[in-house]
Amino acid sequence: MKKLIIFDLDGTLAPSKSRMDFEMASLLASLLKANKMVAIISGGKYAQFEKQILPVMAEVGTLSNLKNLFLFPTCGAAFYKYVKNAWEEVYAENLSDQEKDKIKNAFTTAFLKLNYKHPQNVYGEILEDRGTQITFSALGQQAPLELKEVWDTDSQKRLKIINTLVPHLEEFDLALGGTTSIDVLHKGINKAYGIKKMEEHLGVKKIEMLFIGDKIFPGGNDYAAKEAGVECIQVANPEETKKQIARILREC
Numbered sequence: 445m446k447k448l449i450i451f452d453l454d455g456t457l458a459p460s461k462s463r464m465d466f467e468m469a470s471l472l473a474s475l476l477k478a479n480k481m482v483a484i485i486s487g488g489k490y491a492q493f494e495k496q497i498l499p500v501m502a503e504v505g506t507l508s509n510l511k512n513l514f515l516f517p518t519c520g521a522a523f524y525k526y527v528k529n530a531w532e533e534v535y536a537e538n539l540s541d542q543e544k545d546k547i548k549n550a551f552t553t554a555f556l557k558l559n560y561k562h563p564q565n566v567y568g569e570i571l572e573d574r575g576t577q578i579t580f581s582a583l584g585q586q587a588p589l590e591l592k593e594v595w596d597t598d599s600q601k602r603l604k605i606i607n608t609l610v611p612h613l614e615e616f617d618l619a620l621g622g623t624t625s626i627d628v629l630h631k632g633i634n635k636a637y638g639i640k641k642m643e644e645h646l647g648v649k650k651i652e653m654l655f656i657g658d659k660i661f662p663g664g665n666d667y668a669a670k671e672a673g674v675e676c677i678q679v680a681n682p683e684e685t686k687k688q689i690a691r692i693l694r695e696c
Contacts, residue, residue, distance in 0.1 A: 450669070464682075519619070520637045521576030551605075581622070582596065
């Protein structure tokens with residue numbers, strides 16, 4: 445029996461950049477009602493939680509239980525908790541302007557070395573400043589899901605970019621995120637860092653945690669949770685996540 449159930453967001457609770465469905469929100473609400481603590485840790489910034497998660501949770505009427513829901517945007521580089529009917533930032537490990545410029549310049553250098561050509565049609569920013577991280581999204585931040593899902597199905601395009609970036613960004617961590625993204629954060633700030641912060645702020649030991657995500661493999665931004673020593677369950681999509689939550693609820 446685990447005290448804290450930790451979820452990735454995109455590809456785990458909802459399709460990439462998409463709103464979580466009502467069934468998933470109801471399952472999360474059931475975990476909260478069963479006195480489970482629930483944490484969501486994602487490469488996305490806090491604004492994505494406001495779009496993808498919080499409106500649906502409000503619809504299922506979980507406001508009284510939100511004190512046990514904890515949000516960790518940008519791979520744990522920031523933490524929000526529900527205090528007095530509002531979401532409060534507990535900490536944020538922001539990049540400096542100089543660091544952001546270095547990361548963006550490194551991407552430009554990598555693109556030139558690889559002779560990488562951006563797609564003819566992009567939807568929104570390709571390099572997004574998320575405060576605590578810089579995120580590369582190959583098709584743009586607002587690209588349609590159906591296009592994103594087929595752009596890099598085996599992750600090899602992004603892994604090639606990461607391998608080219610590493611010599612230029614040795615003081616940062618780089619990881620695959622979503623379906624077309626690469627996240628760049630301060631060294632040591634990844635989902636393992638988020639796990640450490642959960643121990644510190646929530647008073648839960650690693651043995652009392654369970655992590656559920658869709659990228660628990662080397663290079664994936666969920667893999668750090670496994671490396672941190674937390675029990676993990678790999679899922680392929682939100683439908684598999686629902687089955688895992690249902691199983692947890694049956695065991696409560």
